[in-house]
Amino acid sequence: MSTIQPQTMAPTRDAVLDDLRGMLAMVLDQYGADVVELSEITEDTLFHDDLGLESIDLVAVGALLAERYGEHVNLAAHLAELDLDEVIGMRIGLLVDFVVARTGH
Amino acid sequence: MTVLRLAAATPDALLDRLDREDARTAPVGAGPTRIAVADPTDDRLALARRVVAGRKAWRGRRDLWFAPDPVPGPVAFLFPGLEADFAPQVDDVAAWLGQAAPDLDTSTLGRHGAAVIAVGRLLDAALRKLRITPVAVAGHSVGEWTAMITGGLFAPADFEAMLAATDLDALRVPGVEFAVLGCPVERAREAIAPVPDVVVSHENSTNQTVVCGPAEPVGDVVALLRAKNVICQVMPFRSGFHTPMLAPYLDQFRRTGVPSLPLHPPSVPVWSATTARPFPGDPAAARELCIRHLVEPVRFRQLVTALRATGIRSFVQMGSGQLASLVSDTLRGVDHLAVAANSDRGPGMAQLRRAAAALWVDGADPDFTAFDAPVEVAAPVRDPLADAAARHPALAELPLLMREIEEAVQAVLAAADPGAGTVSVSTTDMPWLADHCFVRQRPGWPDETDLRPVVPATTILHHMAEAAVRPGTVAVGVDDLRLHRWLVAAPATEVRVETRALGPDRVAVRLGEYAEGTVLLAPAYPAGPAPWTPSPDEHPPAITAERLYFERWMFHGPRYRGVSRTIGVGAASARAEITVPEAPGALLDNVGQVIGVWLAEWHPARSIAFPSGLRRVRFHGPQPAPGTTVACDLRITSADERRLTADAQVVVGGRTVITVEGWTDLRFDSDAQTSAIHRFPETSTLSTRHDAGWWHTADRWPTLASREFFLRKYLAAAERADYDRVPPRERRDWLVGRFAAKDAVRGALWDRGFGPLFPAEIRISDGADGLLGVEGAHGLVIPPLTVAVAAEGGVGVALVAEAEDRPAVALARVGPDGRAAAVAKAVAAIGPNSDTEVVPVDGPDRHEYAVAWTRARHTQRETAP
Numbered sequence: 001m002s003t004i005q006p007q008t009m010a011p012t013r014d015a016v017l018d019d020l021r022g023m024l025a026m027v028l029d030q031y032g033a034d035v036v037e038l039s040e041i042t043e044d045t046l047f048h049d050d051l052g053l054e055s056i057d058l059v060a061v062g063a064l065l066a067e068r069y070g071e072h073v074n075l076a077a078h079l080a081e082l083d084l085d086e087v088i089g090m091r092i093g094l095l096v097d098f099v100v101a102r103t104g105h
Numbered sequence: 106m107t108v109l110r111l112a113a114a115t116p117d118a119l120l121d122r123l124d125r126e127d128a129r130t131a132p133v134g135a136g137p138t139r140i141a142v143a144d145p146t147d148d149r150l151a152l153a154r155r156v157v158a159g160r161k162a163w164r165g166r167r168d169l170w171f172a173p174d175p176v177p178g179p180v181a182f183l184f185p186g187l188e189a190d191f192a193p194q195v196d197d198v199a200a201w202l203g204q205a206a207p208d209l210d211t212s213t214l215g216r217h218g219a220a221v222i223a224v225g226r227l228l229d230a231a232l233r234k235l236r237i238t239p240v241a242v243a244g245h246s247v248g249e250w251t252a253m254i255t256g257g258l259f260a261p262a263d264f265e266a267m268l269a270a271t272d273l274d275a276l277r278v279p280g281v282e283f284a285v286l287g288c289p290v291e292r293a294r295e296a297i298a299p300v301p302d303v304v305v306s307h308e309n310s311t312n313q314t315v316v317c318g319p320a321e322p323v324g325d326v327v328a329l330l331r332a333k334n335v336i337c338q339v340m341p342f343r344s345g346f347h348t349p350m351l352a353p354y355l356d357q358f359r360r361t362g363v364p365s366l367p368l369h370p371p372s373v374p375v376w377s378a379t380t381a382r383p384f385p386g387d388p389a390a391a392r393e394l395c396i397r398h399l400v401e402p403v404r405f406r407q408l409v410t411a412l413r414a415t416g417i418r419s420f421v422q423m424g425s426g427q428l429a430s431l432v433s434d435t436l437r438g439v440d441h442l443a444v445a446a447n448s449d450r451g452p453g454m455a456q457l458r459r460a461a462a463a464l465w466v467d468g469a470d471p472d473f474t475a476f477d478a479p480v481e482v483a484a485p486v487r488d489p490l491a492d493a494a495a496r497h498p499a500l501a502e503l504p505l506l507m508r509e510i511e512e513a514v515q516a517v518l519a520a521a522d523p524g525a526g527t528v529s530v531s532t533t534d535m536p537w538l539a540d541h542c543f544v545r546q547r548p549g550w551p552d553e554t555d556l557r558p559v560v561p562a563t564t565i566l567h568h569m570a571e572a573a574v575r576p577g578t579v580a581v582g583v584d585d586l587r588l589h590r591w592l593v594a595a596p597a598t599e600v601r602v603e604t605r606a607l608g609p610d611r612v613a614v615r616l617g618e619y620a621e622g623t624v625l626l627a628p629a630y631p632a633g634p635a636p637w638t639p640s641p642d643e644h645p646p647a648i649t650a651e652r653l654y655f656e657r658w659m660f661h662g663p664r665y666r667g668v669s670r671t672i673g674v675g676a677a678s679a680r681a682e683i684t685v686p687e688a689p690g691a692l693l694d695n696v697g698q699v700i701g702v703w704l705a706e707w708h709p710a711r712s713i714a715f716p717s718g719l720r721r722v723r724f725h726g727p728q729p730a731p732g733t734t735v736a737c738d739l740r741i742t743s744a745d746e747r748r749l750t751a752d753a754q755v756v757v758g759g760r761t762v763i764t765v766e767g768w769t770d771l772r773f774d775s776d777a778q779t780s781a782i783h784r785f786p787e788t789s790t791l792s793t794r795h796d797a798g799w800w801h802t803a804d805r806w807p808t809l810a811s812r813e814f815f816l817r818k819y820l821a822a823a824e825r826a827d828y829d830r831v832p833p834r835e836r837r838d839w840l841v842g843r844f845a846a847k848d849a850v851r852g853a854l855w856d857r858g859f860g861p862l863f864p865a866e867i868r869i870s871d872g873a874d875g876l877l878g879v880e881g882a883h884g885l886v887i888p889p890l891t892v893a894v895a896a897e898g899g900v901g902v903a904l905v906a907e908a909e910d911r912p913a914v915a916l917a918r919v920g921p922d923g924r925a926a927a928v929a930k931a932v933a934a935i936g937p938n939s940d941t942e943v944v945p946v947d948g949p950d951r952h953e954y955a956v957a958w959t960r961a962r963h964t965q966r967e968t969a970p
Contacts, residue, residue: 028166050167051166051167052165052166052167053166054427054429054430054433055336055427055430056287056310056312056313056427056430056431056434057430058287058336059287059288059312059313059335059336060312062287062334062336063334066334071333071334074331074332074334075334075336076287076330076331076333076334076335076336076337077331077332077334079336080331080336080337080338
């Protein structure tokens with residue numbers, strides 16, 4: 001598993017998606033399979049239904065996001081504002097929205 | 106939804122199969138490399154090919170399961186507790202099982218808990234229907250109770266009765282909240298350390314911990330951790346379960362809740378999430394653990410780790426929710442399968458198919474044909490009057506009115522006319538009687554009359570009460586039940602049931618020539634007396650419930666075996682737990698079996714006894730439902746050699762539901778040998794072998810009833826017909842001769858290496874020339890043998906020899922003329938070349954007998970038996 005380098009510049013949407021692909025691949029990898037093709041993950045990919053991830057996996061994603069972008073990208077605080085249904089039905093695009101919003105100027 | 110399943114010998118072979126055009130419709134095939142794909146779209150099949158090519162196990166993401174070469178992994182069932190979201194999809198599963206759909210109301214904590222348990226039990230039934238059986242069961246929080254039920258620690262009926270009577274909502278600490286924290290327990294402890302009153306209540310998984318405490322400080326902890334990027338969620342229900350804060354609320358629970366339920370040996374190991382170990386076998390320790398369960402944290406992470414360490418690799422989440430993800434979070438990087446048997450999203454049967462497929466991929470062998478089995482649904486009973494009333498509102502009161510008229514008419518008829526009817530008594534009409542047979546025979550024995558299925562006294566009582574009861578009344582008791590004759594169900598018979606009103610609330614009932622008694626009626630059951638306190642001299646009985654049946658102290662088969670735990674015996678008392686069997690009257694029959702527990706403890710060699718009458722029985726409520734565990738306390742009021750009288754109470758949940766006074770058992774004459782033939786006829790004998798090879802026995806059944814009892818153990822139908830042809834005064838000697846002959850033949854066959862042989866398997870018949878014929882019955886093939894028999898004064902002697910031999914045996918009682926005279930008499934009977942010996946024979950009078958015997962071939966005829 002590679003480490004994720006901290007970033008200081010405000011990332012573009014595509015760059016965030018690309019980062020997320022890498023993070024999701026790492027989270028998915030713990031389930032013993034590394035055959036999800038990263039290009040398959042788009043903004044429309046569903047966290048649960050498509051990737052088979054559970055809300056508890058968001059913990060890992062949240063930690064990776066904070067590591068990459070800094071503690072101010074606080075997924076936990078963001079999720080606290082959502083209903084559980086929204087968390088479960090999480091679309092990757094919404095994660096991108098969140099990161100862009102927190103890292104933008 | 107369809108699930109494509111394919112198996113092959115190797116991943117390469119599986120890839121070949123996936124590449125074929127007809128992959129979606131191909132037969133499953135065989136082999137250790139397996140894949141399952143739900144709704145196999147082109148996309149999913151493409152993914153499947155990549156997964157197989159990767160040769161690494163894939164367990165469930167995107168509805169796909171793959172294992173390259175699984176060793177069949179043992180399965181654990183994990184039952185969820187209360188979770189924030191609860192919308193299981195089980196209506197279709199219930200329909201498939203032919204069960205009513207469970208009530209999913211979650212409006213109160215208690216209802217929510219009951220619903221979670223009901224769903225868990227339903228899914229347990231569903232998986233078992235699919236032949237998926239766990240090697241361990243466990244649960245999260247309230248799910249541990251589900252595990253205890255499905256694992257057999259509690260009888261389901263007991264649990265339901267407890268739940269109905271318990272207000273789970275009273276078990277709640279006011280004002281405390283749970284917060285689910287997305288962090289390891291160490292981090293959670295660190296966060297709550299400075300906060301008073303907040304404690305860890307659940308160690309759910311590596312990255313999930315639940316804390317509990319008053320709303321305000323819990324809110325502070327959540328805010329603090331969220332600021333540090335820990336995902337937190339406050340649960341929508343409050344309880345305080347699994348924390349010391351609950352301790353002050355537990356008194357009632359301890360007395361009437363889960364810890365008060367009768368415990369049974371589990372059918373599957375039940376693991377505790379408090380200790381991460383199986384429940385202790387000691388009931389007191391298990392009960393204590395039920396309390397700890399509520400005041401100590403749920404250690405689910407440790408539980409999952411410990412289960413995995415035993416080799417369990419597949420974990421099934423027995424409900425909807427997040428439990429499987431807790432397993433996967435804990436077992437990150439460790440080979441395992443976590444699959445949900447139900448889901449909030451999507452039909453229940455579809456998720457069940459996914460779970461079965463996932464387990465199949467991991468080497469299990471579910472019965473997929475069960476998915477296609479027709480569903481048995483009971484047709485609703487239609488009431489034409491009610492239908493009419495529904496269509497015509499003006500007739501709304503018609504059904505009620507008609508019922509009143511009907512009741513009035515019946516009451517008039519009942520008072521005016523003695524009633525009569527018949528009851529069909531046979532093992533077809535009463536199949537449970539196959540488990541109430543006085544005589545044990547080889548399994549599959551074709552002649553039912555040789556088994557002697559007998560209607561138990563208590564079943565007779567049950568039928569009498571049913572015959573007497575009138576509309577608007579219940580049978581609240583039976584007085585002076587007298588049992589005149591065995592009511593035998595083979596051959597089938599019709600018995601006349603006559604009822605005669607003795608007064609408005611007393612009905613005399615007569616069941617043919619077999620039994621009579623008086624049934625008491627009342628509009629409602631009267632309250633019962635307070636349960637007795639256990640006798641102070643009680644000690645644990647030597648005979649456990651298992652031994653009671655396994656060692657055949659009781660002859661009853663499974664459908665009459667209700668004693669599930671023997672608790673204590675005293676000089677004149679016995680206590681046991683009875684799990685009510687289905688068979689009518691079986692509960693009271695088991696009260697009689699508790700008398701058997703007492704006899705087995707104090708009089709093991711003379712433990713055979715059968716009821717002859719019950720002076721007074723009172724019912725203080727409806728019969729406890731089958732499966733209910735009841736307590737039976739028995740007090741022996743008198744006991745001598747011939748009879749034994751006892752009183753008894755049957756108690757459910759601290760309430761006396763049945764009282765019995767003056768239950769009288771007649772004791773049968775028996776000693777160690779007759780007791781053995783009663784319990785293990787196939788390996789025991791009534792006769793004793795002399796060193797020289799002949800066998801002798803003596804009559805130890807002075808009453809006709811006990812003679813009949815042992816006769817049935819030895820003689821098959823044809824031989825009983827022979828017996829009936831013997832003049833009455835010769836029958837006693839004829840019978841001991843047959844007993845000795847059968848034991849001598851069985852002894853000779855055992856010498857030749859034969860296994861267990863029931864006496865009835867040896868057919869002894871009168872031969873043409875005064876010799877006895879020896880044959881195997883109903884398929885038993887034996888070598889040619891011949892047997893000689895002599896009997897006198899209730900003593901029988903038998904000698905077996907090869908078929909070509911001419912064995913002879915004679916006996917003469919040593920009288921006032923002395924031994925020499927007796928020897929001479931015996932020798933004279935069979936010829937001069939015989940051996941002789943004078944032996945004391947254990948008979949009714951312990952006389953000495955001279956026995957003369959010879960196996961020599963000679964032409965002289967021996968004495969006829």
